[in-house]
Amino acid sequence: MRAQRLAWAITGSGHYLRESLAILQTLQEVDIYLSRAAAEIIQQYGFQAALEATGHKVYQDKTASSVPVERFYEGVYHTLVISPATSNTIAKMAYGFSDSLVTNLFAQAGKTRIQSIVFACDTAPELESEAPRDNVVKVYPRQIDLDNVAQLKRFADTTVVEDMAGLQHAIMARLAAVHELHLHQGVQVEHTHD
Numbered sequence: 592m593r594a595q596r597l598a599w600a601i602t603g604s605g606h607y608l609r610e611s612l613a614i615l616q617t618l619q620e621v622d623i624y625l626s627r628a629a630a631e632i633i634q635q636y637g638f639q640a641a642l643e644a645t646g647h648k649v650y651q652d653k654t655a656s657s658v659p660v661e662r663f664y665e666g667v668y669h670t671l672v673i674s675p676a677t678s679n680t681i682a683k684m685a686y687g688f689s690d691s692l693v694t695n696l697f698a699q700a701g702k703t704r705i706q707s708i709v710f711a712c713d714t715a716p717e718l719e720s721e722a723p724r725d726n727v728v729k730v731y732p733r734q735i736d737l738d739n740v741a742q743l744k745r746f747a748d749t750t751v752v753e754d755m756a757g758l759q760h761a762i763m764a765r766l767a768a769v770h771e772l773h774l775h776q777g778v779q780v781e782h783t784h785d
């Protein structure tokens with residue numbers, strides 16, 4: 592039996608994009624999924640090299656039916672991480688939409704009872720956010736944005752984290768639990784960087 596992997600989806604957010612890519616560089620056995628907006632934002636922020644430096648395979652949102660989601664049905668993944676998650680993707684996920692690659696990943700993770708860990712951009716009524724070219728802007732998430740995050744927190748098999756420390760902690764706890772499970776199942780865990 593092959594060890595399962597972690598799927599990490601990135602949406603079109605500048606907020607904590609740099610930090611999400613930095614965490615991705617530290618992880619092994621990961622596949623990255625980009626929303627259409629994420630592919631553009633990564634270019635705009637000049638983070639293409641940082642994305643490539645993670646060394647992970649990248650799947651892009653190029654099909655209407657989100658073909659790569661098949662990999663969830665095939666049992667390839669133990670966990671889905673979505674970070675950073677835009678207000679747009681959070682709103683769609685909170686209301687059950689699955690009309691893009693990332694919202695499909697979340698829907699299929701839920702329907703196959705795979706754990707999701709989500710870092711939502713809109714964590715507080717007032718935030719400082721990274722804009723292109725190293726600029727910082729003040730952002731004031733609307734009540735609807737905060738309500739959508741609260742709605743998502745009620746989902747089964749879903750952990751919504753508030754910051755990067757919470758994200759790292761949730762990922763490490765999940766990897767430890769999966770490792771333990773694999774050991775019990777006699778799964779061969781690979782330690783090479785892919």
Ligand SMILES: Cc1cc2nc3c(=O)[nH]c(=O)nc-3n(C[C@H](O)[C@H](O)[C@H](O)COP(=O)(O)O)c2cc1C
Pocket residue numbers: 601602603604605606626627628629632635676677678679680691712720722723
């Ligand atoms: C430079 C730039 C930065 C952006 N940063 C954010 C952000 O931090 N949070 C957010 O919710 N949307 C942000 N957006 C808007 C999203 O990219 C936009 O809503 C997009 O439709 C999201 O699509 P997705 O959720 O499928 O990735 C940004 C857009 C641009 C052009």
